[in-house]
Each structure stands twice: as structure tokens, then as C-alpha cells.
Amino acid sequence: MKRYFITGLLIWVPLAITAWVLVLIVGTMDQSMRLLPAAMHPRTLLGFDIPGAGAILTLLIIMITGLLAANFIGQRLVLWWEHLLARIPVVNSIYNSVKQVSDTLFSSSGNAFRKALLIEYPRRGAWTIAFLTGKPGADVLHHLDGDYVSVYVPTTPNPTSGFFLMLPRSDVIELDMSVDTALKYVISMGVVAPPPRNAAASKRTATVTPPIDPTKI
Structure with a gap:
């Protein structure tokens, strides 16, 4: 009975969490209907609400x-809008901080979270997965x-919370692993491990670890 119960949980828990997240996201996005006049709402036009509208x-x-x-x-309008926000105290600090982070994360030409790394943290002999975000500046x-x-x-x-570290390049090992795979590994607490490579590839990787190319940071 215990085995059957656990097997059932393994099937239903991911489905339930996925459905809950989707309902939460769609429900939040449905709030945008308030931007439309009441006469244009589906309930007014059709007599009922349309989920996902x-x-x-x-x-x-x-x-x-x-x-x-x-x-x-459009670019001129965006510049004018940002210039206007720059004149508002507090709003300026929040907007600029969020914009810098979003520009870094979502820019197609950026380097944030482009590489999965292996580092010793929080002490020598203890290893964890990290993500390359760039180089120290200023x-x-x-x-x-x-x-x-x-x-x-x-x-x-x-994974939305964590620690920002600046490490010597020699202390960082670049992994032959995609960022998505590394994130799954972290979120699952190591339960969902990446598929093992063949022994020859593993041996070559262990013998020669390719350094991070500084020109790509």
C-alpha cells in the first residue's frame, strides 16, 4: 500500500503543482482586463467570463x-519615459535597479547565466553549482x-535567492552542462541528476578542464 501511495504521489504532485502555477499565472494576468472599459469585458459582451482572456x-x-x-x-518615447522617471525620488532608484537586472538577464547579447560552473562553497572540500554572471567592475x-x-x-x-561571489578564475570549473539542466539539478536538490556521459568523455573532461574564455565575459 505504501508503494502504491508513493507511486500515486509521484504522478499527481507534479501535475497538481503545474496546474496550480498555471492557474496562478493566468489569474494574475487576467487582472489586465481592468485596463479595458467595462463595455468591452467578456461578461458584458457575452454574458460570461472567459478564463485566460x-x-x-x-x-x-x-x-x-x-x-x-x-x-x-518608440525608442524616443522610451527615453522620454525613462528621463521622466529619473526625476522622481525613490521611483528612480527602484526602476533603475530593476531595469539593470532585467536588461542583463533578458538581453540576447548578455552573458548572465550563460554558463554553469562548479565551485568550492561554502568551504574547501564542499562543492556546489554556480552560474557565471560576468566580471567585477568599478x-x-x-x-x-x-x-x-x-x-x-x-x-x-x-533558485531566485542566493549569494553573489567574486572568485579567482582559477578556482572556477566550467561544466559541460546547460544552464537549464543545472537549474533542474539545483531545484531538485540533486535528485534529478544530469544524464551520465560515457566513460571516455568523462575521462577527457577530468584530464583537461577547458578554462573560461575571458573574451566571452
Whole structure:
């Protein structure tokens, strides 16, 4: 009975969590329907609500915003909007901080979270997975002797919180593992391990570990 119960849990728990997350996301996005006049709501036009209508509206708004911001006039409007926000205390600090993070994470030309790494943390002999985020900058460079890289160490099972570290490049091992696979490994607390490679490939990797190319950071 215990084995059957656990087997059932393994099937239903992922489905239930997936459904709950989707309902939460769609429900949050459905709030965008408040942007429309009451006369344009599905309940007014059809007599009933349409689940997911707000999600479709949100996606359309994002796509249209990206389309408009891609041309010259849209770029000028974005610059004007950012200049306006820069004059508002507190709002300026929050907006600039969030924008810098989002530009770094979502930019197609950025290097954040582009590589999975293996580092010794929090002590020698203890290893964990980290992600390359770039190189130290500003005045920090004047206080670091040698070649350093910036890494993010996510916590388990919630990778949205973690620790920012600056480590010598020689102390960082680049993994032959995609960022998605590494994230799954972290979130599952090591339960969902990456598929093993063949012995020859593992031996070659253990013998020669390719260094991180500084030109790609």
C-alpha cells in the first residue's frame, strides 16, 4: 500500500503543482482586463467570463509594446519615459535597479547565466553549482589582485535567492552542462541528476578542464 501511495504521489504532485502555477499565472494576468472599459469585458459582451482572456491581452500588450519600441519613434518615447522617471525620488532608484537586472538577464547579447560552473562553497572540500554572471567592475577591480569572475550561487530549492561571489578564475570549473539542466539539478536538490556521459568523455573532461574564455565575459 505504501508503494502504491508513493507511486500515486509521484504522478499527481507534479501535475497538481503545474496546474496550480498555471492557474496562478493566468489569474494574475487576467487582472489586465481592468485596463479595458467595462463595455468591452467578456461578461458584458457575452454574458460570461472567459478564463485566460486577460492572459491573451497581456501578451498582446507586451508584443505591441516591443513592436512600437523597436522603431525610432518608440525608442524616443522610451527615453522620454525613462528621463521622466529619473526625476522622481525613490521611483528612480527602484526602476533603475530593476531595469539593470532585467536588461542583463533578458538581453540576447548578455552573458548572465550563460554558463554553469562548479565551485568550492561554502568551504574547501564542499562543492556546489554556480552560474557565471560576468566580471567585477568599478572600484572593486582596484581591490582585487588577479583575474576574477562574478558568479551567482542559487539556494535550494528556490533558485531566485542566493549569494553573489567574486572568485579567482582559477578556482572556477566550467561544466559541460546547460544552464537549464543545472537549474533542474539545483531545484531538485540533486535528485534529478544530469544524464551520465560515457566513460571516455568523462575521462577527457577530468584530464583537461577547458578554462573560461575571458573574451566571452
